[in-house]
Amino acid sequence: MGNLWEETAGEPALDAPPLQAEVEADLAIIGGGFTGAAAALWAAGQGARVVLLEAARIGHGGSGRNVGLVNAGLWLPPQDVMDTLGAEAGARLNAALAGAPELVFGLAERHGIACEPVRAGTLHCAHAPAGLAELRRRAGQLHAVGAPVRLIGAEDTAARTGASGLAGALHDPRAGTVQPLAYARGLARAARDRGALIHENAQVISLNKQNGSWHVRTAAGKAVAPRLLVATNAYHVPFPGMAVPRTARLSYFQLATAPLGAAEGAALLPGGEGCWDTGLVMTSFRRDASGRLILGAMGLPERGGRALHHGWARAKLARLFPALSGAAFDHAWSGWIAVTEDHVPRILRPARGALAVFGYSGRGIAPGTLFGQAAARALLDGNESALPITPVARYGESATLTRSLYYETGARLVHAWQRLRGA
Numbered sequence: 001m002g003n004l005w006e007e008t009a010g011e012p013a014l015d016a017p018p019l020q021a022e023v024e025a026d027l028a029i030i031g032g033g034f035t036g037a038a039a040a041l042w043a044a045g046q047g048a049r050v051v052l053l054e055a056a057r058i059g060h061g062g063s064g065r066n067v068g069l070v071n072a073g074l075w076l077p078p079q080d081v082m083d084t085l086g087a088e089a090g091a092r093l094n095a096a097l098a099g100a101p102e103l104v105f106g107l108a109e110r111h112g113i114a115c116e117p118v119r120a121g122t123l124h125c126a127h128a129p130a131g132l133a134e135l136r137r138r139a140g141q142l143h144a145v146g147a148p149v150r151l152i153g154a155e156d157t158a159a160r161t162g163a164s165g166l167a168g169a170l171h172d173p174r175a176g177t178v179q180p181l182a183y184a185r186g187l188a189r190a191a192r193d194r195g196a197l198i199h200e201n202a203q204v205i206s207l208n209k210q211n212g213s214w215h216v217r218t219a220a221g222k223a224v225a226p227r228l229l230v231a232t233n234a235y236h237v238p239f240p241g242m243a244v245p246r247t248a249r250l251s252y253f254q255l256a257t258a259p260l261g262a263a264e265g266a267a268l269l270p271g272g273e274g275c276w277d278t279g280l281v282m283t284s285f286r287r288d289a290s291g292r293l294i295l296g297a298m299g300l301p302e303r304g305g306r307a308l309h310h311g312w313a314r315a316k317l318a319r320l321f322p323a324l325s326g327a328a329f330d331h332a333w334s335g336w337i338a339v340t341e342d343h344v345p346r347i348l349r350p351a352r353g354a355l356a357v358f359g360y361s362g363r364g365i366a367p368g369t370l371f372g373q374a375a376a377r378a379l380l381d382g383n384e385s386a387l388p389i390t391p392v393a394r395y396g397e398s399a400t401l402t403r404s405l406y407y408e409t410g411a412r413l414v415h416a417w418q419r420l421r422g423a
């Protein structure tokens with residue numbers, strides 16, 4: 001019952017060595033998820049000397065655990081982003097993110113990344129008639145910025161998903177799905193092929209700046225570089241020498257069935273879209289290349305939550321797809337999502353020559369790739385103007401623990417209540 005993506009990744013684990021010497025580079029990167037690996041690939045492609053230090057394995061954090069929805073934007077729709085950041089900054093971020101799925105699928109193609117790319121779009125599904133108002137609001141905002149999204153009715157939604165009880169959906173043809181762990185590994189592998197030094201089991205334990213260079217220490221080695229990118233997001237393991245801001249974290253779990261036979265699987269997502277819904281406690285579902293159905297939702301299956309959340313998921317599967325009621329799940333995993341107060345990611349400039357990127361708030365595949373590339377470029381060129389958002393010198397959030405508890409309490413209450421009603 002482990003992480004499906006570990007079992008099916010078309011890109012093998014890198015099995016990179018820990019750092020056991022002192023190395024010099026132009027750019028040191030801490031964290032081997034989409035952000036760090038995309039940064040390493042971009043910088044190595046420019047001929048820069050790059051060293052990437054990952055505490056565990058490439059994709060150990062959110063990048064190797066996620067749903068695999070490659071979205072064209074943040075969780076917030078475009079006008080909400082502009083209301084939050086201001087019209088000009090919001091429009092700049094929206095425009096950059098609109099093209100980010102193209103960037104992801106383009107990199108996968110260019111570097112031959114075996115990550116099951118499917119460019120069939122996503123369906124944001126109305127979990128109930130009440131969800132349609134939210135979809136109309138989003139469609140209005142997306143149409144206003146020229147996004148080619150389309151609202152479809154309940155009948156079309158049922159035909160495209162094979163699911164029961166959905167009131168409609170918003171199709172975004174720019175989006176799609178990938179096998180996320182394979183995509184993260186593929187970025188790192190391509191970076192290594194271009195000369196980047198990738199080190200796994202290389203947790204950074206301290207950092208300081210001497211004579212204009214960052215000295216980044218692991219248990220057995222040291223990297224020295226004038227430029228530094230911290231890409232540790234929700235999985236940040238603190239080290240002395242730099243305070244990286246905390247955000248709230250929410251847990252998201254997923255369960256996968258065995259590959260479905262032709263009879264039971266034919267009507268389920270025949271077009272291959274990835275789906276999520278408008279529920280207060282969000283649910284997602286998608287297929288993988290082997291024809292499994294993967295169901296996910298907010299919730300922490302540890303600390304006493306497993307029976308509740310997994311029991312809810314079994315009932316939800318039966319309600320959405322009655323033909324699958326009783327089908328067993330044979331993979332189960334979960335991960336932490338870093339959620340900022342306003343759901344907008346941040347780029348922090350903690351000191352000259354350093355950037356930290358975090359807080360994608362559940363939208364990290366395309367944004368992480370884009371932000372990682374852009375951060376590497378800004379650091380190496382010394383020019384921040386091409387960053388998708390303006391870096392801040394200081395950032396702090398209050399009550400992050402309380403907000404984290406609020407998310408999990410809400411997920412437990414909603415799942416308990418829905419279970420009583422048959423999910």
Ligand SMILES: Cc1cc2nc3c(=O)[nH]c(=O)nc-3n(C[C@H](O)[C@H](O)[C@H](O)COP(=O)(O)OP(=O)(O)OC[C@H]3O[C@@H](n4cnc5c(N)ncnc54)[C@H](O)[C@@H]3O)c2cc1C
Pocket residue numbers: 030031032033034035036037053054055056057058059060061062063064065066067068069070071202203204205231232233234235236237238239252253334335336337357358360361362363364365366367368
């Ligand atoms: C369950 C789940 C579902 C999601 N679904 C989607 C989705 O469908 N679509 C989407 O776009 N986004 C999704 N997301 C969000 C997305 O996965 C993240 O935003 C993204 O992975 C962040 O990438 P990252 O590279 O910034 O961080 P991560 O992938 O979390 O990588 C950070 C890395 O830093 C390493 N690290 C931490 N501290 C240190 C240290 N001291 N020294 C060295 N290394 C260190 C960690 O080991 C980790 O590997 C989901 C997230 C989760 C958890």
